[in-house]
Amino acid sequence: MKYxxxxxxRSVVKLPISETYDVTTHSSKPHxxxxxxxxxxxxxxTSLRQIEGESAGKLKRCHRQYxxxxxxxxxxxxATRIIKFTDSRISYICCxxxxxxxxxxxxKKA
Incomplete structure (x- = not known):
């Protein structure tokens, strides 16, 4: 899955997986x-498990929520197991x- x-x-967007920083569960909407x-x-x-399977290894599980x-x-x-992203506008997440x-x-291998 590339997109x-x-x-x-009210808009629909076709987004490349390569532009995604992280995927998380919604705090108030189930599923x-x-x-x-x-x-x-x-x-x-959808579910994180389904996205993880369809992303062909591009998205990695780092937490049960991310x-x-x-x-x-x-x-x-x-020390705090925090993941920092290449763009500082995206907030860090815990692993x-x-x-x-x-x-x-x-x-490290990549």
Missing amino acids: VILYKS TVVFVTLKGEFEAA LVNESKISGFDY SRRHFPKLIAEW
Whole structure:
């Protein structure tokens, strides 16, 4: 899957996966995920597991609530397990203890 069809208000957008920084679950809507990009936040009615499977390895699980685009990561904070992105306008996200070592190893290889 190179593109994903997303919704924002009353508009429909075809967004390349490569422009996505992270994907998270919606805080108040069940079965809804939010794609975070520089263009804004877009919603889709699906699950993180389905997005992770269809992204062909481009989006990696870092927490049970987050998927992250490995190519958009600029660094990690080992003490707090925070993932920092290449663009400072995108807020950092936390990584779980379980996924942290694996994500760092894969990021170093790329």
